[in-house]
Amino acid sequence: MAIWLDQASQDFEAKFSAFLSTKREVSEDVNTVVRAIIDDVRARGDQALIDYSARFDGIDLAKVGIRVTEAEIDAAFAETDRKVVDALKFAAERIERHHARQMPKDDIYEDAIGVGLGSRWTAIEAVGLYVPGGTASYPSSVLMNAVPAKVAGVPRVVMVVPASSGKINPAVLAAARVAGVTEIYRVGGAQAVAALAYGTETIAPVAKIVGPGNAYVAAAKRHVFGTVGIDMIAGPSEVLVIADAENDPDWLAADLLAQAEHDAGAQSILVTDDAPLGKAVEAAVERQLKTLSRSQTAAASWRDFGAVILVPDLQAALPLANRIAAEHLELAVADPDALLPGIRNAGAIFIGRHTPEVIGDYVGGSNHVLPTARSARFSSGLSVLDFVKRTSILRLGPDQLRQLAPAAITLAHSEGLDAHARSVAIRLNGLPLDDEG
Amino acid sequence: MAIWLDQASQDFEAKFSAFLSTKREVSEDVNTVVRAIIDDVRARGDQALIDYSARFDGIDLAKVGIRVTEAEIDAAFAETDRKVVDALKFAAERIERHHARQMPKDDIYEDAIGVGLGSRWTAIEAVGLYVPGGTASYPSSVLMNAVPAKVAGVPRVVMVVPASSGKINPAVLAAARVAGVTEIYRVGGAQAVAALAYGTETIAPVAKIVGPGNAYVAAAKRHVFGTVGIDMIAGPSEVLVIADAENDPDWLAADLLAQAEHDAGAQSILVTDDAPLGKAVEAAVERQLKTLSRSQTAAASWRDFGAVILVPDLQAALPLANRIAAEHLELAVADPDALLPGIRNAGAIFIGRHTPEVIGDYVGGSNHVLPTARSARFSSGLSVLDFVKRTSILRLGPDQLRQLAPAAITLAHSEGLDAHARSVAIRLNGLPLDDEG
Secondary structure, eight states: OOEEEETTSTTHHHHHHHHHTOOOSOOOOOHHHHHHHHHHHHHHTHHHHHHHHHHHHOOOHHHHOSBOOHHHHHHHHHHSOHHHHHHHHHHHHHHHHHHHTTOOOOEEEEOTTOOEEEEEEEEOSEEEEEOOOGGGOOHHHHHHHHHHHHHHTOSEEEEEOOOGGGOOOHHHHHHHHHHTOOEEEOOOHHHHHHHHHHOOSSSOOOSEEEOOOOHHHHHHHHHHBTTBEEOOOOOSOEEEEEEOSSSOHHHHHHHHHHHHTTOTTOEEEEEESOHHHHHHHHHHHHHHHTTOTTHHHHHHHHHHHOEEEEOSSGGGHHHHHHHHTOSEEEEESSOHHHHGGGOOOOSEEEESTTOOHHHHHHTSSSOSOOOOTTGGGTOOOOOGGGGEEEEEEEEOOHHHHHHHHHHHHHHHHHTTOHHHHHHHHHHHHOOOGGGTO | OOEEEETTSTTHHHHHHHHHTOOOSOOOOOHHHHHHHHHHHHHHTHHHHHHHHHHHHOOOHHHHOSBOOHHHHHHHHHHSOHHHHHHHHHHHHHHHHHHHTTOOOOEEEEOTTOOEEEEEEEEOSEEEEEOOOGGGOOHHHHHHHHHHHHHHTOSEEEEEOOOGGGOOOHHHHHHHHHHTOOEEEOOOHHHHHHHHHHOOSSSOOOSEEEOOOOHHHHHHHHHHBTTBEEOOOOOSOEEEEEEOSSSOHHHHHHHHHHHHTTOTTOEEEEEESOHHHHHHHHHHHHHHHTTOTTHHHHHHHHHHHOEEEEOSSGGGHHHHHHHHTOSEEEEESSOHHHHGGGOOOOSEEEESTTOOHHHHHHTSSSOSOOOOTTGGGTOOOOOGGGGEEEEEEEEOOHHHHHHHHHHHHHHHHHTTOHHHHHHHHHHHHOOOGGGTO
């Protein structure tokens, strides 16, 4: 049973604030271990990767090789169910088409006094994509990370994935093939992150590392941040469903459970202006839990973090939604466009009763890597922008310099930066240095 | 004396690699102290701010107040040299005009099968701007951080600045007035970062914190990252000057010293195809050092981290420049446009002999907050994009759902996520749940 919060009740604000600040992740302190692994990989390179993979993944990389061969990728592709390959291709095409629109344009121009200004975008030279092993080894996530990198024009996209218990999920390799990723290494954990950041004999270093992982991977990404770029550190998944009375409770229950089945720390929230609907959805959740393969995980998530929030009217849901800043927000209402302008903080919005969030996980075309844990207040989902960077451009001739120089010299002097002032002034007059010193 | 590296020499690659990996910052381990301060501010709020400010800044906030009053800002504005105020206004206008072009546009569209897709940009609700005290308290940095936030439409921009030795630099308050920042608190250090992230009785929390600071501020920003967004953690400043023979050595020396005077850890590099020019610039640096108020800092930076790199021709400078990925790159050559396309990694490029980097520090219009320590390989300077975030949008009707459903269901099942499959399938047919379970 999820908790119920009723905005009409006196203690709502206190309860809602407490609900907002509930921690859903056990923050394991793995920093000491991770730091040692990173140092070891920096010192011993490939040999360290071989040793850790023997210990953690039960695989002898000295024998099978660190790099996954083309023949292995071919075999995995052949082994993958044709229907799944087709679905991956269908998804990849939609993701590619949507992300192509995100490519930023250079903006080079001259201002009124002839100063050349501009922004020039270039792709990052090399990006590493971490793919988890085991049950969280999702082919769809390979597409969501690799396709935008390719669209951005990243020349080198590298994938690392642990061969947990000696084997890599063939569908993950098939997804890499579909996305055009050919450089794949069978390493995982903090050691893979270290190899991507610092390089080994076999793995050339990259400039940025993206992709989800466990506590060790997350800690390793934090450690190497600065040496390389990283994407966000994703927490457990979340959905917020705003629903009016006119919904099929089973549809909404299925949506809530689709989040809950990810992780016991996932969170599913229903906000409605109709108490009977809330009750009906709760009952449907209990019913549907019985026939789910991951019912234990989903039940724990719903019990510990699920919530039904009752509001007097749908407009009242908006300030709450903005404070929750959910990763996924469904608007299962008759007139979603009446609510849309009032939503400021959300990773992604799914509009109307026929847009279950799951479509966005796979084939909508938009990215499923989205800000969690209320970080939609200040950050965005993964996009082409994460794989490019901007260089700013400034170009002056003597005339422009003469016009901008006085203010620059005044500000430099006021900040006590004499060499700054001199670097401008010396170009103006060619007079002896002492004049500006 | 800076080091000399000659690409024609046998050991160049080894020496250049070593040069690239030189650390220019002592990384103080201040984490324990910072964590304690943050916990204390969370627990005791304003009283903790009052206690730390008494200890570190020698000021009694209980008496003078945590918030800087409007009357104080008025007084500081009146106290600031008129010429400086005018220069700040001139700079702010240019910064505003340039950054207005960076505002991203929403992109809402329907694809060929009628799926509604899109990106919607919204400003972050509240941003905190950290401004250091003491000598690094630069009014120009107030403009570079606050103006883009205002352009982005951030409704609440808050500034914190320590009253080091009881006083705030009046020009910093004048810059805040010029930029339209009215909510200012006289607190600094890790305690100010904690207050911005978690809030106190007086200071409401923000969603993102930007601005430079010392090791304590940087560590505090890393700690609160996740609860709030942060900008990059900036390292010491750098300039790379690519120069041909036809330069006035004094101009280039002034540019190199303008970086060097910032910090003993700053780095100034000259790359040239003309050894006599290199020698002449070196001599000019020594000469100019004698008349600089911050000559001690500049001399230490040039001695410890300065470099002259000799290349056989200017095109050979490009791969080196891309590996260095300098914060600032000057092209002091006859034909800069021949080099421009080959530059991939740089925070900002200053084109031609009449574009000293210092113009970009103050009045060029572009931002002076740029990626340091080789991070231009994967990140960009501060822009309007740092103050907005993107929400993705998906909208399907029954027809679109029918077309996308099969691939989504296939992928969900292949990933073992039954509730995902159900959330789509249940909308298609209304059949009993067991069909997809």
